[in-house]
Amino acid sequence: MKLIFNFLRWALICAVFSGCMRAMPQIPSPSPEKPLAHFYPVDASRVEFADDLDFALLEAAIERSINYYENAGSQKIYQIAGRQVDAAKLKETLIAFNEVIRQPLTTEELKQKICADFDVYATTGSDTDKKALFTGYYEPLLAGSLTPTERYRYPLYRPPPDLIARKEAMGENVIGRVENGDFVAYYSRGEIDIDGILRGKGLELIWVDDAVELFTLHVQGSGKIRLEDGRLLTVTYAQNNGRPFRSVTRHMLDTGRISGREASYLNFKNFLKRHSDEELFRILSHNERYIFFRFTDGEPVGSLGEPVTPDRTIATDPDYFPEGALAFIRLRKPVFDEGGNIARRIPFSRFVLSQDKGSAIKGPGRVDLFCGFGEKARATAGSLKEHGELYLLIKK
Numbered sequence: 001m002k003l004i005f006n007f008l009r010w011a012l013i014c015a016v017f018s019g020c021m022r023a024m025p026q027i028p029s030p031s032p033e034k035p036l037a038h039f040y041p042v043d044a045s046r047v048e049f050a051d052d053l054d055f056a057l058l059e060a061a062i063e064r065s066i067n068y069y070e071n072a073g074s075q076k077i078y079q080i081a082g083r084q085v086d087a088a089k090l091k092e093t094l095i096a097f098n099e100v101i102r103q104p105l106t107t108e109e110l111k112q113k114i115c116a117d118f119d120v121y122a123t124t125g126s127d128t129d130k131k132a133l134f135t136g137y138y139e140p141l142l143a144g145s146l147t148p149t150e151r152y153r154y155p156l157y158r159p160p161p162d163l164i165a166r167k168e169a170m171g172e173n174v175i176g177r178v179e180n181g182d183f184v185a186y187y188s189r190g191e192i193d194i195d196g197i198l199r200g201k202g203l204e205l206i207w208v209d210d211a212v213e214l215f216t217l218h219v220q221g222s223g224k225i226r227l228e229d230g231r232l233l234t235v236t237y238a239q240n241n242g243r244p245f246r247s248v249t250r251h252m253l254d255t256g257r258i259s260g261r262e263a264s265y266l267n268f269k270n271f272l273k274r275h276s277d278e279e280l281f282r283i284l285s286h287n288e289r290y291i292f293f294r295f296t297d298g299e300p301v302g303s304l305g306e307p308v309t310p311d312r313t314i315a316t317d318p319d320y321f322p323e324g325a326l327a328f329i330r331l332r333k334p335v336f337d338e339g340g341n342i343a344r345r346i347p348f349s350r351f352v353l354s355q356d357k358g359s360a361i362k363g364p365g366r367v368d369l370f371c372g373f374g375e376k377a378r379a380t381a382g383s384l385k386e387h388g389e390l391y392l393l394i395k396k
Contacts, residue, residue, distance in 0.1 A: 035079040036320060038364040039121040039392060047120060047391065049111045049328060052348040053311060055101045061309035061353045062094045065324035068304045068355075069094075078322050081121055085394055090325055093118070093395040097326055097351075114393070120328075121392040123321070125365030132365045132390040134331050136381030137315070137358075139300060139373040140216050144208040144225035144233075152207040154214050157192070159239040159292040160203055175242025186241040190285035194278070205235065205293055212272050215248075215284050218291040221358070222300030224373060235293040236300045243288035245359040251286045289359065302356035302370075310372030315356035320364040322392070327352050329367065331388025334380060342383055365390075 051058075069076075069091040076087045100113050114120070125132040145152035163186055165173045176183050191197045206225060208214050217223045222236040252258045258271060272280055299307035302315070304324055314327060321327075330349040337343040352369070361368050367390055371377040 036081075036322070036364075038124045038320060039081045040124070041081055042120050042122045042391070044115040044118065044120040045111070047111075047328070048107075048330075048349065049114055049351075050107050051350045053350055057309050057312050058101065058351055059098060061312040061355065062098050062326070064306040064309065065304070065326075065353050065355060066091055066094050068306050068324045072305055073324055076323065080322070080392070080394070083119075083394075085322065089395065090322060093326055093393060096395050097393065101351075117396060118393045119396055121394070123364050123390045123392065125387070125390070131387040132367050134329070134367045134369060134384060134386045134388050136369045136371045136384035137220050138371045138377040138381040139234075140213060140220055140223040140378065141373070142208045142210060142213050142217060142223060142225050144206050144227060146206055146227065148204070148207045151209050154208050154211045155204040156206050156208065156214070156217075156235060156293045157198055157203045158205045158294060160198060160201070163239060163241070163292075165239070165242075175240065185243065187290075188241070188243050188285065188288040189290045190281070190288070192241075192290055193281040194285060205295070206233070211277065211280055211284075218289075221291065222296075234296050234298065234300060236296045237291060238294040239292045241288075241290040241292075243290065245289040246287045248284055248287050252283070257283075304355050306355060308356055308370045309353070310370060310377070311350070312352050313355045313370040314352045315358045315361050315368035315370070316354045317362050317364070317366060318357050321354050323354060323357075325354050326393045327354055328391040328393060329369075329388060331386045333386075334383045336376075336379060340375075340379060345386075 069087045074087050076090070078085045096117060100110065100117070105113065123132065124130045143152075148155070162177045163175065164177060164183070165175050166183070168174050175186055177186050178184070187197050208217075208225060217235070222234070225233045225235060227233065249258075272283065275283070299309075302308040302313060303318070314329070328349065328351050330347070332345040333348050334342045335344050335346055356368070356370065358368055360366075367388075369381075369384065371381040371384070
């Protein structure tokens with residue numbers, strides 16, 4: 001895809017190759033209260049609560065967060081601007097808001113209902129004007145086969161049986177394996193892709209025909225694979241190898257392999273495809289993080305263990321934003337011409353749910369918007385890099 005300006009080309013690469021890596025859905029244990037000091041109350045009457053979409057997908061996303069609060073997230077407790085907020089209050093918020101959006105309200109009437117029934121909090125971002133940095137992620141589409149062939153020779157692996165996730169004293173999961181009685185780090189991307197340490201162990205889930213697109217799938221965390229008979233299979237994150245995530249694009253720019261003016265998704269992909277598999281995997285191995293996958297029916301699953309909803313799910317850092325909570329965002333989005341180029345950027349706002357997280361989404365001022373599946377989703381996610389406003393809504 002050709003984008004108009006260097007900034008947009010850089011945004012595309014950052015989003016596709018350094019974006020939000022999905023985290024493994026897991027059922028958390030009851031958590032202590034988390035003081036979220038970066039939230040501060042705002043006068044809701046000063047916020048224009050317009051939504052650029054219809055509410056059908058929003059209702060679906062709300063139901064998924066309600067299900068989370070009734071099950072895996074039932075013990076969550078947060079301290080927000082001096083107020084204790086537990087899962088029951090977050091669930092109550094969603095039920096009440098669902099009733100609001102089911103009414104035929106004008107934008108002004110919706111605003112009045114929010115002012116009357118909900119407390120609104122803004123989050124301090126990490127930049128000088130206190131705004132959050134928004135990027136996007138999406139579901140890529142790859143061509144694949146359930147059996148290896150000369151064309152389909154790049155495997156997706158399921159989680160290996162020797163991969164162990166254990167809790168440390170601070171409650172964090174540490175991933176590794178046991179070797180000669182010692183707990184050691186799990187194999188790196190280079191050991192898996194170059195040395196073939198997992199090859200021939202029956203761990204292959206499916207094979208695809210493009211190693212670069214497979215790497216994109218590792219970064220995005222889920223996607224669809226089209227078989228030659230037309231069937232469409234969905235794969236999603238199952239586990240990672242516990243190694244650190246590092247940007248390959250940033251590494252190539254820093255080492256002079258590519259220049260800033262070459263930093264478009266198409267140029268980067270073409271650059272990588274000019275290399276042999278051995279050279280390609282050596283470049284990609286700079287990012288030691290490796291993702292293992294599983295098949296899933298229907299939509300991809302986020303870190304809450306619930307499906308993510310296109311245009312209504314955001315990924316945030318769970319250390320800074322309540323998981324599953326109702327949010328409101330204001331920023332700009334790209335508008336494309338018939339050639340797929342960005343014609344302009346326009347302001348938009350909408351209600352969203354915090355239902356995912358990612359290894360590149362850290363701190364109170366980072367948000368990743370799930371853009372869905374397809375070419376438009378890829379174009380939007382790839383060019384979305386905007387500063388904007390992030391609000392949290394809680395029932396009074």
